[in-house]
Amino acid sequence: MRTIILLITLFWGSLAIAVEPEEMLDDPVLEARARALSTVLRCPVCQNESIDESNATLAKDLRVILRERIAAGDTDDEAVDYLVFRFGEFILMSPNRQGVNVVLWWSGPFLLLIALVIGWRAIRPKQVPAQPLTQDEQDRLDELLNS
């Protein structure tokens, strides 16, 4: 019986989706923390999926390691650092804000500021100084007023 189940599991192996019941921690608070963290960690062998949604074996391993660290009393940051140290910053779905990544994070607010300034300058009513009338215009005006 076990062999059959094993075969079925292998056959359907890649069908297992995301978090499996047996992986989950008994403590709901710790499990909630693990779930929250696993949505921001990328599965290293997948196409743009977090380990929370991925069905790859490696993602499963990472989910289990993450839960082991959390159960061992790591804080969220410590647990993530533990994985980043081993798999690189590639697994961070939200890139850190160090080095050139500052440009990434601040490009939106920065551009918004520039756009608002340009927009404001373009719309702002321009103070056009009143041009004095030319001699011809003055003559014509006098003529109209006096007629």
Add this chain to the structure above:
Amino acid sequence: MLIELAHFSLILALVVAIVQVVLPAWGAQKSHIGLMSVAGPAALAQLALVGFSFGVLTWAFVVSDFSLALVYKNSHTAKPLIYKISGVWGNHEGSMLLWLLILVLFGAIAAVRGGGLPPRLLARVLSVQAAISVAFYLFILLTSNPFDRSAVPPLNGLDLNPLLQDPGLAFHPPFLYLGYVGLSMSYSFAVAALIEGRIDAAWARWVRPWTLAAWVFLTVGIALGSWWAYYELGWGGFWFWDPVENASFMPWLIAAALLHSAIVVEKRESLKSWTILLAILAFGFSLLGTFIVRSGVLTSVHAFANDPERGIFILLILAFFLGGALTLYAARAGTMQAKGAFSMVSREGGLVLNNILLAVSAFVVFVGTIWPLFAEIAIGRTLSVGPPFFDAAFTPFMIAIAVFLPVGSMLAWKRGNAQRTVKKLGPIAAFAVAVALLTYAVQSGRSALGPIGMALGVWIILGAALDFWLRSGRGAMSARIGRLMRLPRADWGKAVAHAGLGITFLGVAGITAWNQEDIRVAALNTPYDVGAYTVTLKGVERVQGPNYVSTFGTLDIAKNGRQFVTLNPEKRFYPVAAMPTTEAAIRNGIWADIYAVLGDPQANGGYTVRLYVKPLANWIWGGAILMAFGGFLSLTDRRLRVAAGQRRPT
């Protein structure tokens, strides 16, 4: 033989397109009416030739002609007919041919319906349009020929990727392409206007329907893709900030900005050069999207085609059309004189803010999308930019747009009265804040986005309704309703589209605030509770489908002790492609979806079962469809149909 004719027809179309680039442009320069009038028949000839090619390719898929390498790789005799047809564009070569078909179709429509345009402008528009098609003919013929034959035809094909054998995905690419390619018309109009050196209200009126149509198609295409991801990928996500999703989202944002700024050009003859720039950028982002999807340079769940050579070709096309247009823009934009001045607090001012927020948010998506590529090439850091970044960097722009939308859309043109508008909207604002507090009190999620989204959704919908109602003027109820009925379709479109945006906000907020999830090993015939529902796994059987075998589960769901619905989640295995898929079972409801997924069998005879309750999920796509419908209403406005033919005296 037919296949070779189709291939030859494509080459012939390339030649016709080259003629259509050169002669009308030359004629327009020399004011030679004969040369200019070549454009129309040439555009129709292109449509006939490419249509023939595409028809033959479709026929080859329908009759499973496996001598064609493309059919062999992407089809199978046992596949249902609809997926044989959708298989034509379920692969790189065929989808590029579809792209081209839509491109020449739009060119032909412009040629037929453009009789009212000044002949010189029409000739230039069609010439630019043909230049785009020349680039894509070359791309297809040189790098992605769909008409390659095998010397020894195989007996059967390799089948289409099972994930693509789905009604939602059958129509997702054509709609997206209609949108992408529709923006090519806005681009051609912009470049023609730059060459002419003039742009006026009439120009805006000609461009607007194309942009509107493109935006409507993009909206539907994106909604279809998101809906497909929701029910097919097995856990009910609806947006992943995947590079390929972003590729369609960036042109959508820019096209939305363009729609709004073209209104200002049309009504107030202002924001001209900005509108031209948006038209160029919108198509630029469409090409960039094509590059991202077709080169596979950014890793994505959609990686259907990973071919650097094709990627470089598209990059060259992008560089040529974007670079060329921007150079022309730099040289000519200064000549576009704005006529109408306006104060900061005015409808124009509101639309400028809308444009700034939409354009900057599109830019944020752009930076986030290409950042991994940039970081790897420039500084050798391999990193990821995923949903948490976009949630943090993009969402504030949407919140700002939602906050200002009702105010901006109610301000008067030229000079608005902020105080009076705010006073009118006061009660709605108070109500929206109450909704936020209520949501905060009763939500089960922890994010602040739930309450904020709920409030903003309500704010936008009621704001749109109030704006619309105030258009009816004063007097008796019946008179006011009668006046509403006679309002231009564009006003109806505005109200419907804005309300649709609000509904999408509510949908996203609902899922954020009240999503429920239950993952467990369910034993057969053992009821358990998820929220208000009682779930029982009744059985799991093997079922044979047309080209797959299915593990077919039966879940009874009861509510308040009464049978509510029976769900049948499946796991399918496609033997030809050797690929399994998960088919979630969803009970669609107005207030909540129940979403069930069958997992693996367990040692104790039970099965892993995932059950989600997704509140207001359908509002996300319902709102998107409403937005598209609003755009469609606006498209049928009498002004665009009639006045498009006449040049306003200036």
